[in-house]
Amino acid sequence: MVRVVLLAGLLACIAFPFYCMLVTSIRPKVAAFELVPRDVTLSAYGSVLEDLRSHIRNSFAVATTTVALTIAFGAAAAYAIARFRFPGKRAAARFFVLVYAFPAVLLVIPLFVLWARVGWVGKLPPLVLAYLAQTLPVAIYLFTNYFESQDESVEEAALLDGCSPLGVIWHITIPTSLPAVAAVGIFTFVVAWNEFLFAYSLLRGNSGADTLPVKLYQILQSAHFPWGELMAASIILILPVLVLMIAGQRYFEQGVVSGGK
Amino acid sequence: MRGAPELRGSPGRPAWLGGALVAPALLVSGLIIAYPFVRTLTLSVSDATVRTLGSGSHFVGFDNFGEAASSWVFMRSLAVTALFAGSSALLSVAAGLAVALLLAGPVRARGFWRAVCLIPYAAPVAATAFAWRWLLDYNYGAVNTLLVRAGLGRVAWLTEPGLDLAVCVGFQVWRYFPFAMLLILARLRSIGPELYEAAAVDGAGKWDSFRGITWPQVAPLCALLFLLRLLWTFNKFDDVFLLAGATRWTQVATIELYNEAFLGTQRFGLAAAMAIIVLVAFLLIALVVKGIKVWAGVQD
Numbered sequence: 001m002v003r004v005v006l007l008a009g010l011l012a013c014i015a016f017p018f019y020c021m022l023v024t025s026i027r028p029k030v031a032a033f034e035l036v037p038r039d040v041t042l043s044a045y046g047s048v049l050e051d052l053r054s055h056i057r058n059s060f061a062v063a064t065t066t067v068a069l070t071i072a073f074g075a076a077a078a079y080a081i082a083r084f085r086f087p088g089k090r091a092a093a094r095f096f097v098l099v100y101a102f103p104a105v106l107l108v109i110p111l112f113v114l115w116a117r118v119g120w121v122g123k124l125p126p127l128v129l130a131y132l133a134q135t136l137p138v139a140i141y142l143f144t145n146y147f148e149s150q151d152e153s154v155e156e157a158a159l160l161d162g163c164s165p166l167g168v169i170w171h172i173t174i175p176t177s178l179p180a181v182a183a184v185g186i187f188t189f190v191v192a193w194n195e196f197l198f199a200y201s202l203l204r205g206n207s208g209a210d211t212l213p214v215k216l217y218q219i220l221q222s223a224h225f226p227w228g229e230l231m232a233a234s235i236i237l238i239l240p241v242l243v244l245m246i247a248g249q250r251y252f253e254q255g256v257v258s259g260g261k
Numbered sequence: 262m263r264g265a266p267e268l269r270g271s272p273g274r275p276a277w278l279g280g281a282l283v284a285p286a287l288l289v290s291g292l293i294i295a296y297p298f299v300r301t302l303t304l305s306v307s308d309a310t311v312r313t314l315g316s317g318s319h320f321v322g323f324d325n326f327g328e329a330a331s332s333w334v335f336m337r338s339l340a341v342t343a344l345f346a347g348s349s350a351l352l353s354v355a356a357g358l359a360v361a362l363l364l365a366g367p368v369r370a371r372g373f374w375r376a377v378c379l380i381p382y383a384a385p386v387a388a389t390a391f392a393w394r395w396l397l398d399y400n401y402g403a404v405n406t407l408l409v410r411a412g413l414g415r416v417a418w419l420t421e422p423g424l425d426l427a428v429c430v431g432f433q434v435w436r437y438f439p440f441a442m443l444l445i446l447a448r449l450r451s452i453g454p455e456l457y458e459a460a461a462v463d464g465a466g467k468w469d470s471f472r473g474i475t476w477p478q479v480a481p482l483c484a485l486l487f488l489l490r491l492l493w494t495f496n497k498f499d500d501v502f503l504l505a506g507a508t509r510w511t512q513v514a515t516i517e518l519y520n521e522a523f524l525g526t527q528r529f530g531l532a533a534a535m536a537i538i539v540l541v542a543f544l545l546i547a548l549v550v551k552g553i554k555v556w557a558g559v560q561d
Contacts, residue, residue: 006363007374013435014381017392020403024395035403077286084279085271092283099290102298103496103543105515106536109522110297110304113529116314133293136286159273166278194385196499201523213387217503220391227395234388245383249376253443256379260440261493 018238025232044232052215052233058124059193059212066131066192067185073132074139074184075177079169081140082147083155093144100137100259107133108201115202122206130198135188138259142187145258146180147173179251186248187255190241212237301540304533311527318530325534335535337509338517339542342495345426345513349433350490354483356434357441362475364442365449375446378439386436390503393432394419419505426510429501433494441486448482449475481556488550496543514539 026040080086081093111130112121120126155168163171174181199211210218216233219225245252305325309318329335364374381389396403397418405415419425452474460470498515505511507520518539522532 003363003366003368007368010360010363010374011377014377016403017389017396017435018380018384020396021388021392035407073286073289076282080279080282084274084276084282086276086279086283089279089283092287095287096290099294101547102294103515103540105496105498105519106301106540107293107297108519109529109532109536110300111293112522113300113304113309113314114296129289130293132289136290140286156273165274168273190383194387196385196387196503204523213385216387216391220394227398227401230391231395234391237388238384241383241385242380245376245379249372249379252383253375253379256382256440257443260382 021231021234024228025235027228044226044228045236048229048232048236052212052236054208055210055212055215056236058209062124062127062131062199062211063189063192065125065128066135067188069128069132070135070139070188071181071184074136075143075174075181077136078140078143079147079173082144083152093140096137096140099133100141104134104197108197111198112201120202122203122209124203124209127199127202127211130202131192131195134195135191138187138255139184141258142184142254143177143180146177150176182248183251183254186244186252187259189244190252190255193240301533301536304529305537306534307530309529309533311529321530325531326538328531329534329538334512335514335517338512338514339538341426341510342513342515345429345433345501345511346491346494346497349430349437349494350487352430352434353437353490354441354487356438357486358445358479358483360438360442361445361449362471364446375443378442381436382439386499387503389436390432390500393428393504397428420508422508422510425505425508429505429511432500432504433497436500437490437494441483441490444486445479445482448479452478481553484556485550485553488546488553492543492546492550495546496539 023034023037025044026042027034027037028039028041028043077092077096081089107130115121115126150173155172158168158172159165194213195211196213196217199214200217203209203211203214207215207218212233216230216237219230219233306320306322307313307318308321308324360378364371368374397405399405399415399417399420402418404418409415417424418428456474457470460474465473496515497513498519501511501513502516502519507516514535518532518535521528521535
């Protein structure tokens with residue numbers, strides 16, 4: 001009985017902010033907070049979707065590109081670390097741990113200076129590069145663990161039968177590593193989709209390129225913004241993450257446990 | 262080392278291909294981490310501002326470090342950071358332990374509860390920080406509305422000096438307890454039930470078996486998680502920036518150095534010097550984490 005009460009309390013603590021967000025987003029005009037809304041309308045979503053369409057597209061483009069490159073580069077590097085022997089391998093593996101640990105906020109100043117010099121400030125594609133530095137170390141860690149736990153004998157046999165090393169990766173390793181690909185993909189998407197600091201700093205001066213989190217902050221900065229619309233926008237920002245989490249909870253937890261900051 | 266095993270490839274897996282496979286990841290990480298690291302060092306001893314970006318800056322020795330060390334605002338921000346990170350880390354691990362203990366017992370649909378707990382952590386910080394802002398809004402927010410309805414007065418959650426920092430700590434606990442909870446829960450579930458059964462036969466109460474069996478098993482892990490949270494909270498930027506902005510009590514070191522770099526004359530040199538001071542503190546904590554990892558028997 002005590003346990004049930006405690007669980008209910010836990011649920012309330014976690015859900016209350018989200019509940020208020022939802023209630024506010026479906027109220028016609030925010031005057032005061034209501035625990036149970038009387039009139040319900042989706043008008044805030046209509047206007048917000050109209051305003052935010054291009055920013056949603058920006059966020060999706062950056063996040064999916066980051067996912068694709070993280071999986072490609074991360075799996076390749078991890079495969080080399082798990083299966084190959086070459087000079088500097090251990091140093092490379094250690095370097096990736098270092099990359100993971102380096103605080104993002106300390107990167108953003110020199111990166112901005114670099115971006116300014118090469119004319120990348122305000123451009124969307126280079127942002128992916130900054131995100132890769134955050135996501136690659138976690139991807140390499142997850143993939144390396146996965147590859148090392150896999151039985152090597154099938155690959156050895158294929159190599160002896162004359163299959164090329166790249167053919168082995170393409171025909172054997174990748175099809176058997178889909179769980180790792182899912183874990184890396186989900187975690188990477190969430191990191192890139194949620195990211196605020198780099199986008200806010202490196203996209204300065206070009207509000208058309210703003211990703212969704214940055215756009216939300218810009219709305220908050222404007223003098224008389226409507227809470228209903230900001231909360232509707234927040235719900236839209238949360239939805240993809242929620243869907244991915246529910247679809248791949250096990251994979252997402254792996255990412256959090258090994259890469260959570 | 263000549264002939265070290267890691268230098269030799271094998272017929273099916275030539276060394277050059279191994280190198281080629283790591284190259285893209287190495288290149289990107291090198292560009293985004295190694296270059297900025299070196300650049301931070303050179304910026305910190307220069308008078309670089311937004312105006313010198315085109316013309317080039319001058320070497321000024323350790324002036325920036327001297328200015329940072331004598332800047333009252335920066336020193337205050339370091340103190341705020343220590344208070345913020347220390348209490349956030351401690352409370353989020355404590356909350357994580359409490360929830361893990363709750364979920365380790367006979368709970369149905371444990372997977373569902375783990376997922377629910379992860380939502381605050383996984384949801385975009387921009388969305389959750391703004392939800393908290395709305396919740397705590399002075400005039401219309403849910404919390405003040407309920408307080409007024411209960412006959413109490415409004416509270417200026419996000420502007421009252423000190424209280425705003427406490428709200429930020431609360432936000433950190435709400436967001437990051439799942440991280441500690443997942444790892445502690447996994448450890449709790451690996452403790453054999455026979456230990457508790459034996460203790461129950463010996464007449465031990467719940468508190469006795471927590472102190473005698475559970476705590477010794479999870480204490481090193483909790484210490485490790487505390488330090489990890491300290492490490493990551495110490496250089497957090499967006500959580501505080503989005504929730505409270507930079508008031509007197511919430512201007513953590515990362516926000517202060519960010520403001521030096523991106524507001525006003527954009528003094529990159531001074532900001533880089535502050536960044537290095539923060540990095541040194543970060544490395545000191547990281548060293549302790551490494552030591553604790555050995556003690557806790559956790560591998561990297």
